[in-house]
Each structure stands twice: as structure tokens, then as C-alpha cells.
Amino acid sequence: MKSVLRSTMMGLLGMAALVMTAGSPAQAAFVVGGENGWQMTYDGMINVFMVYTTKSNQAADDQRQSFRIRTGLLPSIFAFNVKSPTINGVDYAARIGLYPQVQNSGTRTGLGPGTGNDLENGGTSIDVREVFFTADGKFGQFLVGRALNLYQGKNILTDMTLIGNGVPLNMTGGGVDLGHIGYGYTYAAFGPQFRYTTPDMSGFKVAFAICDPSKIGGSTTVENATVINQPRFETELSYVRKIGEVNLNTWLGGLYQEASFNSRAKKVNSIGGAMGIQATMGPFEALLSGWGGEGIGMGLTQDDGEALDAFGEERVAFGGLAHATYQLGKAKIGLQYGINYQYETENDDRLVDQVTKSKQALTAGVYYSLNKYLTLVGEYTRAENRYYNGYKETMNVFSAGTVFTW
């Protein structure tokens, strides 16, 4: 089970954050062409971290201590953007984003193409996370293709550790790290979709997407709900307003999907809500975001083996993230706390199984912009996982790294 989860996370985790928010490193987007109205830009980022982790009450197959040089929460990025001239009032654009990682797969020579054991151990690989085009006009925006999903998308984009490291994925150090994924929100992931976003209506925008559905992951492979005959629906209402000196960024999101099992006629749902409010005033910034739902899971939305119990019943979980940051010259300092909490089902209660109860983490970070291209990052994170059988594990994570963007 654990290896399945790990390999799944390897393929999916990390973050692209194409829409960089305030506090993230700036992307210059270098330009090619443009003279005839068509323009190509490319942007990207490389981040590398030294990560030292200690873990108490570790599982049998994990180390007590670990040191790796590796990718942080975000993979590296190399992205191409093509923009058309305005044609009959419509602006077309396309983006293809490649997301490689830097670490070996735990051996000196194990670069790995990202398959089999290499995938599990987290060698270098390239995820093609973004392949989409957009049409913008007075009508709003249509987005078609593979992009960051709406549900909890803003929850991860406003994570203080977005350009940092946060909580490690595992002690062997494979794959991108988690930031606060699983510790304050669940991972939105990238996926194919048709999305419509309204124009700005006095600070309001509404977006809804018809998404490629996902299996709803159970705690055993037998209980994965993999029969899907309808799309997943995601939506988001966002509102941005300046009140005096305070800039407010708020959002409310939702997700709905059904799936059933190969082995029996039973339907399950993923249904969730999410929200957030971010306030910025001069050098101060504060965030409070949250989520809740059933059949969502604890780490990867819908797909982390926590969404359903061993009998295919949806589990209920919720979580929240809060942070405060302060810009001190070129340095941003911040403190962030996040927690995800899961209820046991009746079946969980009957079975002697290790069901996750809560995952919480506290991160203190310093993000120093040496110049507009280069940011130095230092973080300390303490994470704690609790289980309904009384089992508990704690991690202390020290990371230092650098992020280069262009």
C-alpha cells in the first residue's frame, strides 16, 4: 500500500504554480519574436535544496535520519508560451510546461527515466504538466487542455512554502517534497479540462471546469473506485478587493465526482469545498485557507488511498492552513501552520488498521531575494502524523536551497 501511494505521489506530486502569486519569485518570461504580432516567450525555474530530516517512531522500512540534495516542493520548470495577436477581439495563447527534477534515485548512477523503481525512488524525470491553450476576450476566458485544477488550486498557490521545501515526501528523499500538501490542504494536481472563467465583474470572477475524472482511491487496491462514466466538476468563485491599504484575495471552491467499483454495484462520491482569504498590507501578508469533504483523501485529492475505507465507504476529512509573513528589505520571513484531519468510518473503527487521524506541520522560513532572478531559501519544519491506533511519528526538517527563475 505504502509503495503504491509513494509511486503514485511520485508521478503526481510537486507543483507547477504557473500562476505565481505575490511572494513567489518573479518570472521574467524572455521573449522571442513579436514583430508580426505573434510572440513566443519562455520562462522557467530551477530549485535545489539540501534537506536534512530526522524522524521518530519511524516505520520499519524508513531511515531515522536522511540527507539529500534534491528538488523542493516545486519541480524545475521550462515552459514555452505562444501568443497570437488580437484576432477579432480574441487573444489566443498556448503553454507547454515541462517539469524536470534534479535528484538521483538514491544511487550514484540512478538518474532514471522515471519508471519502475526509479519512479518509486524518485529519480530525475520530466512531467509534462501543462499543455493548454486559452482564448481571452470580453466574454472571459476559455482554457482547454492540461492545467492546474481549480479545486484547492489557490490553496497551494498561496502556500508560504511554494518555493521552499516544507515536509519531505519520504525519508529516501525521492520525488518532489510536499510543502504543506497533506498538512493544510490536498494537492490539486494537473489534469485535462475544459474551463470557463468569467470576465472581472467588479473584483469577482467565477470559473467552472469539466475535468477528466479520477479514480477515487481506497485503502486497498480492491476498493479503488475506478469505474467512471461521467466527468468531474470543479468550480471557483474568487473576489479581489482593496480596502484602504489592505489588499484582499478571497476564494471559494467546490468539487464533485461519482465513481463505482468493478467488483460490485456501489457508487461513491468525491465532494468537497474549499476557501481562502489572503490579506496583504504593505510588508505584511496573512493567509487563512481551508477545505473539507468526503472521498477527497488527505494528501492527493481523490487519489491517495485515504479517500475510501477498506469497504469502499467515503472517509470525511478537512484541514486548514494559516500563515503570516513580513517583508524585511529583500528578505521575507514567515511562519506557517497547517493541519489535515480525518474521521474514522465505522469500518475503520472495527478493523485494526493504521488509519491516519491527523497530519500537522509548522514551518518557519526565510526567503531572501538576492536579485529578481535568484532567491535563497532557508526553512525549518516540524511535522507530526497521528493515527487512530495511537501511533505517532514526528519529523524535524532543515532545508536550505536556492531558486533561480527566468
Next chain:
Amino acid sequence: MSKVFRGFLPFHAIIAAALVSVMSMGIAGCSTVKAIIPEGKVDKELFKSRDQFVRIVKQDAAKGVKVPPNEHPVILEVEQIRSALASMEVMLDKQDKSSPVFSTAQLDTIAPHISRGLAAAGPNEDIAFAVIDSFKAVHGLAKEQKYTAARVFYRDGKLNIIFGNIQGFYQHNQDRRIAPLAPGSRTVPAKQTWVFIDQPDQAYYSGPDGRRSDWITLDLAAMEAKAAAADVAVKKAAEASGATEGRFYQPKKSVEERLTTLNDLKEKKLISEEEYQKKRAAILSEL
């Protein structure tokens, strides 16, 4: 359904209702945009291409403060505006030499629309714009996009420009509600890191709170007079040398041409009948 939710059915209903209502708002958004946008916030979009825009906006003002009216509508020729803007130079942060505030492509983009906007705007309206171009970066090895945003209005016989940013760092994929390409403001000075190069007929605006280093006034009449004098000098030099060309400044148009332009603006409904009659009388009074 889980045990927790069986005892808490309204949760399901609330989430479903939220989904339906948010989605229905999205669908409704297509047809209700005009109704939701407060009247007067964005009156007239003169130009829009991605994040670039030129539009007529209401004058900005602090609460309870009365702003002097602009002398709008005013007819300024495109070339008149273009020449004035082209004459502005600035020393940007961390650069060792000055550079023009606007690139040629940026001038080509905004000058016609500013001219059109000033002719159509009312006394309580400004022209706001944001314009983007590519500039050399990484020691000339690449190009990166930068933007300039400002507010323009005509008052006391001068063209006023309040800058929000000059060649500011541009990120193409930002949410413009969070990171707007904001024009300058009468009430809140820009946190600028640039210094304008002293030029004839250009001055920093000085108000009750002192000099504003993000607010420039351009004396178009003086510029025009000097340009006309220079034009005459060039013509004379050209005649003396036998050359047939050499003019670099478009002199003010004739009364007939100006009346024709005014008539065009009226036919396109860019100005009201009242504005038309007022400006027509002003032009004819010059005869």
C-alpha cells in the same frame, strides 16, 4: 455515504448548493457583466490587447476632495502627443544612462488612442493606459517584457501625465485583479525608482503637498512653437541646400482639417452634441 455525513446531511446539501450556485453564477456571468460593473468605472475602452489598454476613466480623488476639472474634451493631434511623449527621458533604477520613457512601438500603440480619448473625455475624466514592450535583458542576450502605465489629462493648457510605473517588471501570467498594471494616482504617489531627465517645457507637478516626482506636465504649446520654429529653420536650411524634405514635426492642422476631425468624432459618437458645438465654436473663434 460515510457515518459522519449520515448524521450531518445538510453538509452534503450545502456543498451541492454551493457548487450549483457558483456554477450558475458563472454561466450567468456571461450575460450580466454589464449589469454588475458599476456605471462609470470603465466608461470607454479605447484599446485593449491582452493586458495592454487605453481607456477613459473617472478622475481619481481622495474621499471628500474635489479635483479641478480637466479641459476636456480637447483635440490634440496624434503627432503632437507622440512628439511630446517621445521627448521624455528617464533614468531608471540601477542603470547608468538615461533612456526614453516610451519605445517607438509603445508610442505607435498609445498615441492615437490617447488623442482619440482626450477628444472624447469629459472634464471629470482621464485617459489611463498600460503598454508593454520587449527590452534587452541579460546583457543583451535576451529580451524581456516591461510595462509602463500612466494617467493622462489636459489641464491649465498642459498635458499632465501621472506614472504608475515606467518599464516595470511584467509577469504575463498574473491575476490582474491582484497585480494590476495601475496608472498613476493624484492621491497616492507611485513608489518610483526612476528620475526624469530635465527637458525643456517639461516640469514636475507641484501641488499642495509639494513636488510630485511621478507627475509630469508637458507644455504642448511651447513645444509646438519650438518645433514650428525648428521646422522653419530646417525648411530654410533645406531650401538653402536644395533639399526637398527634412521636416520632422507635423505642424498644427488647419481649421478646416480640425473641423473635419471634429465632425468625424461626432459621427462616430465619440463626443456629444454639446461637446461638438463647444469645440466647434472654439475652433471657429480662431478665424
